Amino acid sequence: MSARVLIVDDLFPNVRLLETKLGLEYFDTLAAMNGRDAIAICEKGLCDLVLLDVMMPGMDGFEVCRHLKNNPLTAHIPVVMVTALDQPADRLRGLDAGADDFLTKPVDDTALFSRVRSLVRLKAVTDELRQRALASREFGIGDPLALATAETGLDARILLIEDRPGSAERLAGALRQHHVVTVEPDPQAALHLAAEAPFDLALVSLDLAGFDGLRLCSQLRSLDRTRTMPLIMLAEEHDRARVVRGLDFGVHDFLMRPVDRNELMARVRTQVKRKRFTEALRGAMQASLQMAVIDALTGLHNRRYLDNHSRHAVRRRGRPRAQLSVLIFDIDHF
Incomplete structure (x- = not known):
């Protein structure tokens, strides 16, 4: 999948190096030499992803990232910070x-x-939802982007799939300060549990005893109920090749052991925010579709719905033994 990647760095050799690498993989690239130019490019919708250098004069990368993520117009654009x-x-x-x-x-x-x-x-998934959700403004629902951007990423239901008791206890203890955590050491039981309960995120150890954690991630990505649930891999340093494979087939993020507690909390919060951002857009889109065919005052289907479905009803009436009834009534002083 090709994309437009914005490279933000105040050093031209760094920009050229990344442009060359990405160009060889058929990505289109844009460049900005400072934070303000980068923000302007993002606000115009000219890029799909930002590679952002941290150490820049004036507005550093942290400030640029914060500005992009707090702006409903640019919050959906992924930002990868590139730093020494x-x-x-x-x-x-x-x-x-x-x-x-x-x-x-x-x-x-x-x-x-x-x-x-x-x-x-x-x-790409978020963009499609975002464009459709924006149509909800015309129906008076409000600004779906502003509502989605305000999400905090806290109070999530998290499934931790880890068979090391000590590690599970430490990870769950850290996460339970802000989330509800369910620990399941058995991968098959975890798969059934994830398909039945509405979890916001799953943390999966790649080194489960007697089971390939990467295969479990693949199974979770393939099920309809868990397809959109964020997944974070827990990996050892020697597992980097498997981590790359996981990212290639759709796993959202990873943490290397030993897991830093603060990084764990931050990455979980980021993934939960992104999931709820997408759900908010999907909800706004669904609401706009309902308002297009349902009268808000009575809760009944409107003329648009009647015109479409009456044609299908008449066609079905031509079948043997099919019946069609029509009821017309007037409501006085409506």
């Missing part, structure tokens, strides 16, 4: 600003391409 900073505190600061992910310089090509493709796929 590699400490957990630096990643946490970026995630708190709303960044979707981090890439550390020198940028690994495999990580770059897999992350870009993954986020572009997610944005």
